Amino acid sequence: GIQVEQSPPDLILQEGANSTLRCNFSDSVNNLQWFHQNPWGQLINLFYIPSGTKQNGRLSATTVATERYSLLYISSSQTTDSGVYFCAVPREAGGTSYGKLTFGQGTILTVHP
């Protein structure tokens, strides 16, 4: 199956700082999602981004499919951004991994006031 690696594993920031989270994957994908897991455990959708660039407020994401990586940018971080950020791709290449995602190990982000 497709392997996913996220970096860095941990990130500590002061409020207002910017950050970049990276997701590398081992094969071509037709689906890539970024999630934020809040302190209560729920996974919140941030981006569906198999290729290209998207922006949503202070967050933006870029996926370079040909080089098999995706980046999540957080600008002007706030304490409410704290939590774990995951990227996820289909478990296998080939388009048959219905609902079957492989997750990276996540980046734990802590934003201090």
Place this chain on the structure above:
Amino acid sequence: KAGVTQTPRYLIKTRGQQVTLSCSPISGHRSVSWYQQTPGQGLQFLFEYFSETQRNKGNFPGRFSGRQFSNSRSEMNVSTLELGDSALYLCASGLGHSTDTQYFGPGTRLTVL
């Protein structure tokens, strides 16, 4: 549109018991996937159902089973509980295509004593 709902939110069981968790997908979604999240193993795919049929299965023992009803609601069952089954169980819903955005519920936190 209501999001994905899961019941119960918290559950405490003892070893050897069995448990049933429920997931109601977003209205109109026909695919439901289940994931187990533990500190050691991260997020792992259990199985996916579409139109009452299991389409994909992860690498879990047969004690883990599921089903989907005609209204797309899904249940998962774990029999003969072990201490290692303590985890956050998350379900996700989607339209059923390989390029779907998956939307997650709040999870059920299971503790096995």
